[in-house]
Amino acid sequence: MHLLLLGRGKTGSLVKEVAQERGHRVDVLGAKENPHASALTSDRLAHIEVVIDFTTPHSVLDNIEACIRAHKNMVVGTTGWYGELPRIRQMVEQAGTGLLYAANFSIGVNLFFDIARAAAAAPGHGYLGQIFERHHAHKKDAPSGTAVQLQRIVREVCGTDLEVTSFREGEVVGMHELVLDSPVDTIYLCHDAKSRRGFAEGAVRAAEWLAGRKGFFDFKDIWRSLPAK
Numbered sequence: 001m002h003l004l005l006l007g008r009g010k011t012g013s014l015v016k017e018v019a020q021e022r023g024h025r026v027d028v029l030g031a032k033e034n035p036h037a038s039a040l041t042s043d044r045l046a047h048i049e050v051v052i053d054f055t056t057p058h059s060v061l062d063n064i065e066a067c068i069r070a071h072k073n074m075v076v077g078t079t080g081w082y083g084e085l086p087r088i089r090q091m092v093e094q095a096g097t098g099l100l101y102a103a104n105f106s107i108g109v110n111l112f113f114d115i116a117r118a119a120a121a122a123p124g125h126g127y128l129g130q131i132f133e134r135h136h137a138h139k140k141d142a143p144s145g146t147a148v149q150l151q152r153i154v155r156e157v158c159g160t161d162l163e164v165t166s167f168r169e170g171e172v173v174g175m176h177e178l179v180l181d182s183p184v185d186t187i188y189l190c191h192d193a194k195s196r197r198g199f200a201e202g203a204v205r206a207a208e209w210l211a212g213r214k215g216f217f218d219f220k221d222i223w224r225s226l227p228a229k
């Protein structure tokens with residue numbers, strides 16, 4: 001495939017590496033080449049099959065809207081814009097394009113979500129729950145998109161909104177904990193990312209899945225249907 005990657009930061013640079021390893025041609029645009037999504041014209045995107053965004057909460061919405069206007073399919077890894085999900089879904093559906101987003105493209109985290117869903121019955125049995133998330137000091141949004149998703153999963157199962165505590169320190173790639181505590185025992189569930197490679201592999205496999213598809217998708221709903229690695 002011919003991909004356009006937005007962002008050559010910590011995650012974007014790995015996405016480029018993984019995409020090239022998987023045989024894709026990858027163009028890359030950074031902040032200076034794409035202010036307010038100005039580079040994302042129909043002409044520039046004409047030969048691109050999927051755009052992948054790992055930029056910033058500040059620039060992602062301009063990028064998404066420009067890709068929809070140009071009728072281009074898009075994988076969005078950037079977090080911090082989920083208040084706009086209903087509006088963007090409507091735009092994607094009206095335009096008849098494809099958009100796939102994830103708070104976390106790691107297969108391990110998506111398995112962790114399933115485990116959390118099973119454990120989310122606990123507050124209905126007298127457990128008090130808390131969510132903790134740790135990330136590197138440069139992360140721009142808090143709480144993390146992954147922690148918000150974890151909170152949503154628990155709310156969907158038992159109607160309880162758990163408190164999220166965020167820590168920003170050093171170079172932590174991403175750690176999420178769901179702790180459920182009762183007078184007689186404590187359940188600790190933890191996912192600890194060792195590198196950004198899991199995110200990058202998931203995002204590139206998501207782009208391969210999205211090519212030629214129409215609709216608005218959350219990775220947590222489709223990752224099981226990805227072909228074997």
Ligand SMILES: NC(=O)c1ccc[n+]([C@@H]2O[C@H](COP(=O)([O-])OP(=O)(O)OC[C@H]3O[C@@H](n4cnc5c(N)ncnc54)[C@H](OP(=O)(O)O)[C@@H]3O)[C@@H](O)[C@H]2O)c1
Nearest residue numbers: 007008009010011030031034055059078079103104105199
């Ligand atoms: N969904 C997931 O699995 C997942 C995993 C990891 C991270 N993330 C999210 O992905 C985003 C990026 O994370 P990161 O750690 O890679 O951040 P980062 O290292 O700060 O990189 C962000 C990059 O975005 C570029 N950028 C900003 N505006 C742009 C624009 N208009 N067009 C093109 N590029 C633009 C910046 O370019 P310059 O360097 O030129 O300024 C920078 O290189 C964050 O929202 C993070 O939370 C998601």
